[in-house]
Amino acid sequence: DGGITQSPKYLxxxxxxxxxxxxxxxxxxxxxxxxxxxxxxxxxxxYYSQIVNDFQKGDIAEGYSVSREKKESFPLTVTSAQKxxxxxxxxxxxxxxxxxxxxxxxxxxxxxxxx
Amino acid sequence: xxxxxQNSGPxxxxxxxxxxxxxxxxxxxxxxxxxxxxxxxxxxxLIMFIYSNGDKEDGRFTAQLNKASQYVSLLIRDSQPxxxxxxxxxxxxxxxxxxxxxxxRLLVSP
Numbered sequence: 001d002g003g004i005t006q007s008p009k010y011l012x013x014x015x016x017x018x019x020x021x022x023x024x025x026x027x028x029x030x031x032x033x034x035x036x037x038x039x040x041x042x043x044x045x046x047y048y049s050q051i052v053n054d055f056q057k058g059d060i061a062e063g064y065s066v067s068r069e070k071k072e073s074f075p076l077t078v079t080s081a082q083k084x085x086x087x088x089x090x091x092x093x094x095x096x097x098x099x100x101x102x103x104x105x106x107x108x109x110x111x112x113x114x115x
Numbered sequence: 116x117x118x119x120x121q122n123s124g125p126x127x128x129x130x131x132x133x134x135x136x137x138x139x140x141x142x143x144x145x146x147x148x149x150x151x152x153x154x155x156x157x158x159x160x161l162i163m164f165i166y167s168n169g170d171k172e173d174g175r176f177t178a179q180l181n182k183a184s185q186y187v188s189l190l191i192r193d194s195q196p197x198x199x200x201x202x203x204x205x206x207x208x209x210x211x212x213x214x215x216x217x218x219x220r221l222l223v224s225p
Contacts, residue, residue, distance in 0.1 A: 033212065040123070042203060042217040043159070058212070090158055103149065104205075104213060106158040 002027045006091050006107035013078075013085070013114050021076045021110045023091035032074035033104065035090045036060060043090060049074055078112060086114045118142060119206050121216035129224055134191040136219050138204030141185070148180055148187045149205040149213065159203055163189060194223045 004025045013019045025032065031050045035043040045058030049068040063082025068074055074093075078085045088111050092104040120139045128134045136150075147166045151159035163178040165171045165187065171178045177190040187206075191198055201218040208214060 035215075040217070042119075042121075042215040043205075044215075045212055048212055103161060103164060104159075106160070109158045 004091055004093055004105060004107035006089075006110050009108065009110060011110060011112045013112060015114055016080045018077055018079050019112065021078070021089055021091075021112070023074045023076065023107060024072055025074075025091075025093045025105075025107075026072060027093055027105060028071070029093035029095055029105070030071070031094045032068070033092045033094075034058075034064070034066065034074070034076045035092065037088045037090060046076065046089075085112055087112060118208075118214045119204055119216040121202075121204050121219045123217055124220040125222045126219055127222045127224065128194050130194060130196060132194050132223075134194045134198065134221055134223070136189040136191075136202050136204075136221065137186060138188065138216055139186045140204075140206045140214075142206070142208045142214075143182075143185065145206045145208050147207040148178070149207070150176075150178060150187075150189045151203040151205060151215075153201045153203055153218065155200075162202070191221075194221075196223050196225050199223045 007022045033048040034046040037043050044060050046064050047066040049055035055068050065077045090109050091107040094104050118141050149164045150162045152162050153159040165178040165180045175192045179188045199222050201220045203218045204216040205213040
């Protein structure tokens with residue numbers, strides 16, 4: 001079955017540590033995204049990538065980094081510079097082709113807690 | 116002004132009633148509009164999308180779009196307790212990324 005796989009589902013981190021969240025898709029989608037969701041809030045865009053080896057900052061990129069070395073993979077690193085990293089992180093993908101419907105397919109999410 | 120605005124709710128309706136969820140957006144150039152349902156602790160799932168003014172129906176769900184007034188709504192007929200969730204409105208402003216509202220929490224009581 002095609003889909004998006006995020007890991008780990010739950011992650012605990014000590015302050016000052018970097019952590020990397022994995023996102024893999026087998027939908028053959030060109031575009032991939034990372035969103036952050038805080039309790040009672042909507043989704044805020046961290047980074048997105050429309051093509052391999054290229055990515056753009058979203059609305060809240062500070063303290064995060066990404067890479068897109070393969071079409072299937074878009075890992076997110078939460079660095080120690082991120083002041084409030086505890087959140088629910090969602091990876092998504094879309095076809096990215098024209099006309100762009102914009103529909104996003106989401107992974108199951110990774111819940112990061114900083115102790 | 117937020118780009119996409121929704122009433123946070125909760126919106127409470129009895130089972131069998133019509134639930135009406137509303138969303139306004141600020142970018143007149145927005146091209147496509149989405150409603151996602153999110154159960155607590157889960158990821159969002161697409162319910163409806165709409166591109167053109169007017170109504171679009173899919174089963175118990177109807178999406179309504181009025182570009183002149185910059186609002187989009189979702190009607191859920193014959194609401195069921197299983198419809199209880201947070202409904203996220205999302206807008207594609209044309210740059211291959213969606214902007215989400217904060218969501219409206221719907222509670223359907225038996």
